[in-house]
Amino acid sequence: MKIKKYLIATAVAALFLFGCSSKDDDEAKIVCFGNSLTEGYGAGTGDPPIDKNKSYPYYLSEKVNVPVINLGVNGETTAQAVKRVGKVLSHNPAVVFIEFGANDLFHQVIGSWFDIDIDPDFVNKAKKNFETILDQLADGDRQIYMIKFYNEDVAREMITENLGKEYMYIYDDYETMFSSLVSKYKKVSLIENMWDGIWGNDELMFEDDLYEIHPNAEGYKIMANNIFSEAKEYLISMGFVK
Numbered sequence: 001m002k003i004k005k006y007l008i009a010t011a012v013a014a015l016f017l018f019g020c021s022s023k024d025d026d027e028a029k030i031v032c033f034g035n036s037l038t039e040g041y042g043a044g045t046g047d048p049p050i051d052k053n054k055s056y057p058y059y060l061s062e063k064v065n066v067p068v069i070n071l072g073v074n075g076e077t078t079a080q081a082v083k084r085v086g087k088v089l090s091h092n093p094a095v096v097f098i099e100f101g102a103n104d105l106f107h108q109v110i111g112s113w114f115d116i117d118i119d120p121d122f123v124n125k126a127k128k129n130f131e132t133i134l135d136q137l138a139d140g141d142r143q144i145y146m147i148k149f150y151n152e153d154v155a156r157e158m159i160t161e162n163l164g165k166e167y168m169y170i171y172d173d174y175e176t177m178f179s180s181l182v183s184k185y186k187k188v189s190l191i192e193n194m195w196d197g198i199w200g201n202d203e204l205m206f207e208d209d210l211y212e213i214h215p216n217a218e219g220y221k222i223m224a225n226n227i228f229s230e231a232k233e234y235l236i237s238m239g240f241v242k
Contacts, residue, residue: 029066029240033088034055034099037149039072042206042214048074048208054217058074059224064240077103078129085136094238096137097227099147101126101174109162123173127181134185145186145231151195191230197222
């Protein structure tokens with residue numbers, strides 16, 4: 001894994017790009033709000049290698065009969081996401097998928113390389129940012145799905161390789177945070193299986209000299225299937241499934 005090089009690149013050159021599916025924004029019912037894993041980093045062949053038409057929101061849009069809007073931004077933290085909630089609300093979505101948290105961790109890792117102490121409260125600060133987001137989005141009948149950016153294998157590799165085994169408590173902090181948020185907000189559900197069948201399979205991961213922690217286009221197809229499987233029952237109940 002070349003995770004450290006990726007983290008440096010992310011810190012230096014976060015991209016603030018907006019986009020949507022090919023369907024009419026005015027009819028949007030589903031919004032995917034997240035960072036590079038939502039935007040589709042690793043699915044393209046350009047510089048940066050982003051292709052929203054091969055992202056998980058795009059593949060999700062092929063399974064439903066309503067527009068899906070991709071509001072992913074490469075490199076974004078929860079604090080930056082707070083400033084974009086209005087963009088989500090402008091589409092008045094019935095369903096929102098939220099995927100953030102990885103870059104909050106990355107910033108701590110990068111700081112540690114320069115002998116900056118890890119903020120022991122950074123996950124709690126991320127939680128407060130999530131609460132600010134959810135206080136605005138989890139309103140009325142709108143359904144929210146929070147997507148964990150990791151599973152245990154992802155966290156163990158990312159944390160122990162960059163910080164050391166003694167920092168695996170961060171994994172527990174994130175677990176507690178997500179559980180607490182789902183318990184607090186009635187219309188919020190948690191999707192935990194985003195990486196199932198992808199992580200650890202080189203054929204499904206994007207790889208170049210800098211990056212090794214994003215899926216490629218085929219990986220994003222599986223990611224969309226994983227996310228869809230968790231939300232399918234609700235989407236069917238709303239009449240959103242083809």
